[in-house]
Amino acid sequence: MRSRAFGWLIFAGATCFCAAAGEKAVSKHPANPSGSAAAELDELTSRVGSRLPKSEARVTESTHRNNYIDEVIFGKMEQDRIPHARLSSDEEFLRRIHLDLTGRIPLPEQVRKFVADQSPHKRDRIIDELTDAKVDPAAIEHPSFPFLDRWTYFFCDLFRNAAAEIGVKGRNLFWDYVHTALLLDIPYNRFVAEMLTATTLSNWQSGASGLLARNHADDADGLAINHEDTIEDIAITTTRYFLGVNLECVACHDGAGHLEKINLYLSHKKREELWKHASFFGGVKIYRAFGIGQEFAVLDEKPRFDLKYPSVKRVQRYTRDISPAFLFNGELPREGESRRQAYARMLTSHPQFARTAVNLIWSEMMDVGIVDPPLDFDLDRQDPKNPPPLPWTVQPTHPELLDALASDFVAHNYSLRHVMKTIAKSSAYQLSAQFDGQWKPDYARYWARHFARRLSAEQLYDAIAQATDVFVDIPIAGTAEKVKYAMQARDPADFSGKALENVRALLADFGQSNRDQGEKSLASSMVQASALLNSALIKNRVKADRGRLKRLLKADPLLSNEAITEELFLSSVGRFPTNREKHIGAAQIQEYRETGAEDLLWSLLNKTEFLFNH
């Protein structure tokens, strides 16, 4: 009997472990013709109502409509009589806005200051403070500003900036380029057009050329570049990143007979149209200037896209002369315009360009895109006035909001920062993740509450380092620079070497993107749980002889156990403890002194609340 019980006990756990360990992001096909992805969110959640402290006193009375986002979101809920969550508490809001805008959790003093602030405009103000990088000309090369680090990391993940692919120098320069573009809030259309038209003798000399160089496709021998595969990849990735349409399928075959159930728009597209689209880059030659290594020249040299050249990636092409035509409308280059200039102009001026950008930012801050997955648009399902045939439905949950965000983005000179601020300042963004009352799956598509999601690998590591105040140097390859936060790394290759072994393992366990085939994942697994419960990284950082804990325990005058407890709560979960929590924490410190304080910090790092952005 005993062994049987034992078996079941483990069975319950061990099978879990294969459920999500190592899970990669799933297919990019939006294969759901009837409902939005947002509607799927939480569809099976039945238990509702968090017992997190509600700090009622600080909750705004009614939900104020702060901007046009709220008019659409709350207007629709009002019209359909959908109840929604209360506005988030100050503590809930502050942790969220810090994580979303800067990738870091707030410091204890930032929480105290914000909660104590009586100004009615304090939320708007903190959003501006966190977003607006101060340009210090002296430090312009690497101004440390968490907002810039976080969003540079975001775009470098998107563009898969990696030393393994474009060399350490190329990677650093590309990072610098993105960082500077964000620092100066360069209009997004200009930023993108510059990357698409960059020309250089070496990507180790030009950051903007990183995007194209990154898409080099090696030939079968692994040294020469397959020109045709490369330019197809450039066309496919740039169309995906900047127009939100995934052309991978039509790169091998026509959409007809394949994509009818997956993407209505693409089911009418032909492989030849992809070739025409790609041939805007037919004149680009990307090659290893020195024959070996990851240093690439990106030049306009080769006359055209030659279909006769064999593919090492896709179904073989067949011979035919191809001249450029933009896939979305068949537009041809103008007289006197280079092909790449034409492509950049057409891409950035297409209405889908702004829509894709705002949807991507929305998705990153709201967890789910208005169109979701955010880079899988079906262009035949965008217009509510011209709905697709059944069983398809209009793809965006709020088409008018997507258009409004896009127009606003264009009107504000393609400022990404403006979009982020506008979203963050809306009450829609500031709703609580908790929902009072009976939650129904249907509410999800209304954004009737904020959606919680796991901290990314980098966010989590940084949160652990900051909460414990135990940091380790992360040397940036190819520079003399050492950084403290994972979000400041140029790519995962910076976490090499013995000293960072534990950090590297943690980041891998929590689904860090390797910027190659392995995509970023927010899925959970038992391996992750075991890392937080029992890894050397956690056990070492919660020790009483270092970091925050040492400072608190050795403070002069001595801090009360209650005060230590409060400080640990503020520095990890970003809120004051409840009375009972304060009592539990203080009692643990009272009973075990230093060990008890370690226990408390360990427990806080293991609280679900710590691991999630909610």
Next chain:
Amino acid sequence: MTQASVPRLTRRGFLTVGPVGVSCFYLAPMLRPQNVQAGSLASLRGSAEYCIFLFLNGGASQIDTFDFKEGRWTPPDFDLRTVKGGMMKMPFGLLPRLAGKLDDLAVVRSVEAWEAGHSRAQFYLQVAHPISPARRNEMPSIGAVIAYEMQARRKTSDFLPPFVSMNFGTGGGAGIIGAGCLDPKLNPLTLDTKADLNFVVPEAERRTFDRRWKLLGELEQETQVTGVSRSIEDYKAHYAGAHSMMLAQGVSDILRIQEGERTTYGSSALGDACILARNLIAAEAGTRYVFISHGGWDLHANAYDKSKPLNQYTLCHELDGALEQLLTDLSRLRTKDRTPLLDKTLIVCMGEFGRTVGDLTVNKGRDHHRFASTSLFAGGGVKGGRVIGKTDDAGAKVVDAGWGKKRSIYTEDIAVTMYSALGIDWNKTITNTPSGRSFQYVEPVSGTTFLDVGEIEPLFV
């Protein structure tokens, strides 16, 4: 097509995972494709219950190991000897222990790869299909297919995950390939033996751990985030699962590497992984497929230079100790019905491709070469002590494939051999993938080349 039969996929795993009780094994049916249909029944060997795939990451040089070619480049201390009554020439200086284990090993020298770039070739090796950008995320690996097929043989007392991968992290390339469009619970448990094995709480820390767990419970009881999102509920289930795993004595023994044993396995990450693989298989508690990556074989430069951290000597030494001891232990250990474990465990050892031959390159290394490489097979019904296939004098081209088909052996054939040995009908197709493209476990075609795929029969007779 009706709405219900359209697989619904989103970019976030948690959206597709059903409600969670204490254990996510009891998830609601996945909204993911899993119907698998057999075209016609393949004839299956069924000689093995388990499989260990030892992946020589980067591509081992065939002519410096098991398809040895002597030349002016050969360092004298490779100590070339003819072993096992003239069966083959071996660099005894590099592989002394395995030279004594040839009775267990079948050496296949007629293997060709389809790809010569790491990322693509490694994907191919794991999935037995060419990587396709459009289908990349939906194609399950061989390991996931084995895990899927072995579900039917899972006993209620089984507590270990079916598919375990070791030391194949996120270093680049394709990385470990998981369940694709199959149920996410078929994803591998990924362990890194170089990092801590976090499932094992050291005895000395047990009290601290229990005290902390209790405190965490109290704090979670007081304030917790519930019902806020599915991902949180999933995560809590994983926490409970991890904790029960850590409490179980049996598991901590399985996942423990004893210092004394490390030495017999060559004191390397590969050796450690082989110890864990042995323990996982010997427990006979649900683990069916173990994929171990042995990194470093991509010796483009200074291949014979002993002053470099990775070279032909160090890598061979690691492989020699780990694989030899694994074979020894598996033949010593018995299954519950008293069969030597090795007889029930198919071991495959190979890289993603071979390496260039003759003199070393200007960089004193060897580059990628897809037209000839060597694979080792052992256990699970394989008859050892033999060489199958022959390359030309340089070791660069297959001249005699050594099996029934008049062509070299490809990844597809190796997959068929593994599936057949495990009694898995490889003739099946997953028809309702998200892209709508059917996924055959093994496709009789690579690119545009028709391939009459088959088991490497001579291994077993």
